[in-house]
Amino acid sequence: MDILREYWPFLIPLIIAELALMITALVHVLRHPTYRFGTRALWIPIVIFIQIVGPIVYFIFGRSEDA
Secondary structure, three states: OHHHHHHHHHHHHHHHHHHHHHHHHHHHHHHOOOEOOOOHHHHHHHHHHOOOHHHHHHHHHHEOOOO
């Protein structure tokens, strides 16, 4: 438990950043019908389950040019 207290100041901003990225990417996936690669059914699990990397991968590879 002491280790958690030691890293808590680092973990809180990381958790907030991860949640903000996930929510932003998920809202974008749900609002836009076209993607550069894949489908909505592919991107939703990637954004939700692959923590901080999933939303970044979506914004780099999945988001269409017209969005």
